[in-house]
Amino acid sequence: MIPPSPPVSRCRTQGFAGYNLAWSPFFENKLAVASSANYGLVGNGRLHIMSLGPGAVAPSPGLMVEKMFDTQDGLYDLAWSEAHENQIVTASGDGSIKLWDVALNDHPIRNWAEHTREVFSVDWNNIKKEIFASSSWDCSVKVWHPERKTSLTTIQSHTACVYACAFSPHNPDLLATGSGDGHLRLFDLRQPPTTGVGGGGAVAPPTLEPVATLPVGGEVLCLDWNKYRPLTVATGSTDRGVKVWDLRNAIGGVGKTLSTSLPGRGQMPVAALLGHEYAVRKVAFSPHSANLLASASYDMTARVWDVDAGVQGMASGMPAVGGSGAMRRVYDAHTEFVVGIGWSLFHEGLVASTAWDCETHLWGAMG
Template identity: 35%
Template sequence: MPTFLTPGRHGYSVRFSRTRPDTLAVATSQYYGLAGGGTLFFLELSPDGSTLIEVQKLEWSDGLFDVTWSGTTESAAACGAGDGAVIVWRVGCAAPLRVLRAHTSEVCSVDWPRSHLLSASWDTTVKLWDPESEACLSTFVGHSQLVYTAAFSPHSPATFASVSGDGHLKLWTCTEPSRPAAVVKAHDAEVLSCDWSRTETHALATAGSDGLIRGWDLRRLTSPMFTLKGCECAVRRVQFSPHAPSIIAAGSYDFTTRIWDLKRGCEPLETIRHHSEFTYGLDWNALRPHQVADCGWDSLVHVFTPRSLA
């Protein structure tokens, strides 16, 4: 299993490139994000797939809490930072391409699948950006507590979801920033993560500090389609597999990454225990079936194929 150590930096987010299956970006912070700076690592898998190699390391003056690759600009990635900035970098360039400033607190989620970029912050807002002009196009206000994740729908470019410490899942249309299109009380706890199904157009999953993962049919939000229990602590990341619609992965504060197959019931298919601290970042490789990357506060990045899916 390829493993990479980020010395003195605690892993917050890992993402496979959208166009290069062997390239990853990892967002990290010093001192568990409480103080100090942040580092963005660009990594590559060796040709035989056995080793993770550092391609570039970029420093920022505050912690980096999320990273996303651009869906339109080759080799560009954006990070959310503790000083409220969204920083756009490109592999091979030493200086940022853009620094987007409008948030007044930590940016803990970024998403950039098409030309516009989405950022979510502890200031309780979500912002829509044109990275080329560095313009903030809209600010979405509706959550009463910090927003942990905001993610565009892969099926409807003008739609995104957000989840917050207020326990709510909210659906938004980019053209209507004044109010959400739909609201559901998703958990009786903080909602830390959400993810859209890549194949089921109306399916979305949420994960909370209650250790639960819930699936939602956006056509009928009165009750969840499913509830998965298996994590012993908060679920920090949840993500549908891009290759199999019934497969879900989650990373938890109980130091595990777990895999579920909805076709086989609500118990985890596999529990992976290779971190000694919170598992914070998680991503499926969209270009290589069943390959997963995770990262944690133990400064380790792993790339692996779950044994249950091999």
């Protein structure tokens, strides 16, 4: 394990605690940070558009704020459009979702207000590039088109707040969710909705049912798909564990895209990566390597893991703890909760993290 070292670059967002960040899929030196005043408990939000100056991926102070957009409530998440180079969607504490054009100077170009509580996650589909999804503390997940005034689909199959949602990078119709009830769920948007019975015998609104439900342990705060291995998902939760799941083990087949389940193995992760001292707030698979996974935690650290080493450890009956060879990097330069993390899409091995210390850092995955 490589010892901690200072960041390659850092940028301060004075008075606004970072909540998550996202690298532009179009511009190699641009990223955005969603942030909130007063740690997101009360007050305004701010969307920061940051850029990396010349030499920013070498030791230099190259990360800087290029533009800011203020909101009336805290921002908890964001996602760049996969179809329009200047558009970003944000998730807000007042239940609203806003679409911004960073080439403009002030107001959002779209605003949706269907969620009734905090929106905690948004994710843009990188195959079916015209849609994105949101999840909320109101226990619902919604799918949107930026040109539509109302949502396309509402999923009401959860019984607790939905902290995370993410489309598969391999199949545009598969959507995974992580919930406060401790489960990872997989939905196939091609499946027909079902109608159940609500309170007092009333007919409940149609909704999609999951094609797989896995007990993770603790509240599931985050998830991410492996970019190279279909149906491989990582989760982070309040039980302090980073877990990797092979969803082929949990499902019997959806349409013609998913393979036959493996009896008896569907409810177990293929790797359990242990080392964080508090809840895991964010996980992110590398866009350049199938075996590398980054995580961010309330223990004020970010870490990089070798998933393959974790799988080998699990197969031998030993979860991958810090000294087992699965943990490749501990980054501890933040001084508050680390709640957002993302790999550069263009600079291999470059990671950005954002924290409640009102700083966003760039650092190398391998030191």
